């Protein structure tokens with residue numbers, strides 16, 4: 114395997130693939146049944162979500178991540194998924210070219226201006242009737258104490274800007290309040306992991 118792959122990348126799947134199974138399933142279930150649906154997973158990391166979609170029969174799958182090590186690791190797991198190295202806020206991919214864009218656990222740790230730029234890029238990349246599925250932390254009265262506690266502990270351990278941005282994300286009220294006004298209509302479609310992670314469907318705004 115490539116020398117670009119860091120220790121943390123090698124440990125990502127062994128540590129998280131099991132606990133994140135309900136999330137992967139919730140996203141797979143929320144996709145259109147048509148297996149030719151063209152899907153882009155932004156900030157795809159190790160490609161765990163895309164691999165689950167491939168196993169579910171989806172055939173037109175694309176992933177993008179900033180980290181060449183993540184891309185190398187993801188490529189090693191599937192030869193038929195197409196992977197791109199790049200910035201989710203400025204992908205260089207063709208506009209209006211995807212039916213569905215997924216993004217998981219990758220907005221809470223960004224500053225608000227980068228979150229908005231990524232969401233604008235998602236809107237640019239979606240076909241007119243396409244939609245995005247955005248999964249990330251969600252703290253509200255449905256969230257179980259243990260979910261809130263474990264997620265906060267992991268984020269505090271990450272520290273620095275990551276933790277500051279996570280606190281900003283939760284203080285804003287999570288996914289529903291981070292998108293630029295009117296860009297998307299946002300509807301929650303699933304909740305997993307002690308109700309600490311939500312999945313939202315983002316459709317073109319009115």
Ligand SMILES: C[S@@+](CC[C@H](N)C(=O)[O-])C[C@H]1O[C@@H](n2cnc3c(N)ncnc32)[C@H](O)[C@@H]1O
Nearest residue numbers: 156157158178179180183199200201217218219
């Ligand atoms: C917490 S991981 C989540 C990975 C994956 N989405 C998942 O659900 O397991 C966040 C990923 O976002 C990537 N990333 C961070 N900033 C990015 C950016 N601006 N553009 C593309 N990828 C980015 C990181 O390299 C990392 O692989």
